[in-house]
Amino acid sequence: MINILPQVLVDGLTLGFMYAVVALGYTMVYGILEIINFAHGDIFMVGAFIGTEVLLISDALGALEGMNPFVALFITLIIAMVLTGALGVGIERVAYRPLRGAPRLVPLISAIGVSFLLQDLVRFTEALARNEFYLNSPALFTGSIPLGSIATIPTKGLIVIVIAIVMMIALTLFVNKTKWGIAMRAVAQDQSTASLMTINVNKVIMLTFLIGSSLGGATGVLFAQNYGTIDPYIGFILGLKAFTAAVLGGIGNLRGAMIGGVLLGLLESLSGAFMGPLTNGAFGAEYKDVFAFSILILVLLFKPEGLFGEAVKEKV
């Protein structure tokens, strides 16, 4: 049992970094607008489809032949990020902005609507174009690196982790060092005061959606590379788990989302591998989703501010 541990940890880290980047999107939007962007998981899914389509089309045109896989991945990531970023901004404009100031449940309802709409739209277009909606992504990286004799790290997993870390560092630098990042933090703290300080709140919110959605879209591309097969429904459960990660780390807190994501990925991977043997097969890997949701519920009950968030007292 112990000899599979390194492999389980490596898989858990790969999954965890993906959760972490998607969780950033949830946490940024929640930090500023205090709404759960239910459609974020589906933006991730759209990103996965855009990336796969870009690779499939350029493969069919013969453009991938002889191209450095890193360059190909970079171009794919850029295309997917631009398109999903635009999608996120569009969703904010159409489905959330008119509802600012409405009771809190109303934007949530329209967000659920957007999520369902995206799932079927993707299914619809894929069915029209390819007559099936399960896509197999062409693999850019096939090798693997042996880690001593105990585990092998597939190159694609390593690339997922590296790109995720790069994106997190870039986001942290952006939020902390640039003018727009400071504006973002100001709006998150107090919208009306920020607008008095000549910050264009609408623009900042659009920027938040742009960044969050493009990060989600990029993760989609990485997901397709890592797991190979995608379908229009991958975003929902993954989005839910990324949200769990954001809550675990403390929603609204960027560092919390990153650590929460990695933690959740590791926990899920470990429980999937060891729950079966530990309970003599009574509860196997099929309960790993139950495990993730139980974490969400436990955190919300006992430490609703999360591991790194600040407890907020409700004021009358």
Added chain:
Amino acid sequence: MANLAWKSFKGIPLVFTLIWIVAFSAALYLMDKSVIAFLGILSSIVLVYYTNASKTIKMVIGAVVLLLIIPLVAGENRYYMEVASQVGIYVAMALGLNIVVGFAGLLDLGYVAFFAAGAYAYAIFSTSQANEFIAGNLFPLSGEWFWPFLIVGLIVAAIFGILLGLPVLRVKGDYLAIVTLGFGEIIRIVFNNLDKPINITNGPQGITPIPSPELFGIKMGTPFYFYFIVLFVIAFIVLANIRFEHSRLGRAWIAVREDELAAQSMGISLLNTKLAAFALGASFAGVVGVIFAAKQTFIDPTSFTLMESIGILVMVILGGSGSIPGVVLGAAFVTILQVQLLKEFSNFLHGLQNAGIISLPNQLDPSKFQRLIFGIMLILVALYRPNGLIPAKRKKNDLDAIKNSEFGKEKLGILGRLSQLTSGKQS
């Protein structure tokens, strides 16, 4: 101007409603399998609601349509009764969810879990499934047990509701939505995997054959009988909805929905009030679950997915959360759209395809567009009609009537002085 015209609109004349009902029932009787005629009959209920007549007359007409005309005219046709009883099942569920979402304002995305609890309660004990974990070979039970199991399903689901509600209801708002969603998924996964270590739910294979209800030796397995069973349950749930809405508890729900802090400071116990809403909504879903299991004769975890929860939520929100006629309309509309209109449309397209006019890939079959349609509906309702098709009416207390009533003379307190002041100013 348009608003004014709407306000002066007193309702549809009674004669028109009656002509509508007669015409469509004749049409349905004479033309076999006319979808439009059937929809016309069903929509006459909406017409009755808007008719300009006294409440008693409207209720009598509605009862005649539901109890006599539909079974008499469409009863021969198994398919129509099937659709009608399915509409009924969803109406009943939506009315249950209406208590949770509409009255108490708790967005529950895992409602279908309670439906599953009721359905499994009946399914497990009415088939030989229960022998797997209870010794003595006592099962299966006969169809006569369906009736007591309506109560058992109610109690089981209510217990589920309280057990889930106790931890879940501490969180609020949009967090509650996510947590209930998580719980709904947990219950589905558990039901899906509870064939080991002890085989309780038979896992993904599902449970069959669930016996049909029996009464005095009559087997009630056809949609014709289920139509009446469902109608009876709906009547019960509607009555409960109305009675609760204006009770002390109902007013507490509305207070909690509007402002938790203010409600709490007026002495309302948040947890108890919310728990009551959760348990009541759950128990209605449990009863409907028992009927569903008996009607389908087969259940498995795929009937209890998140899609179902969202579908019921769409019904409540589209119709108007908190509004009983609205929820009934929303549920009927969404169900008919799903089970009939989309199917008819896709049959129509298939017809065109067979005639060689268009070519339709299998994936684009309109009957698979549930998510798209639900999504668009949710967005449009949220943006343009957040109160639904028939918004809930707030009960208005007529101050003048209270002032002029003989009981109110000395009890008005500050209100009485206030009215004296204002009337003094006017004169």
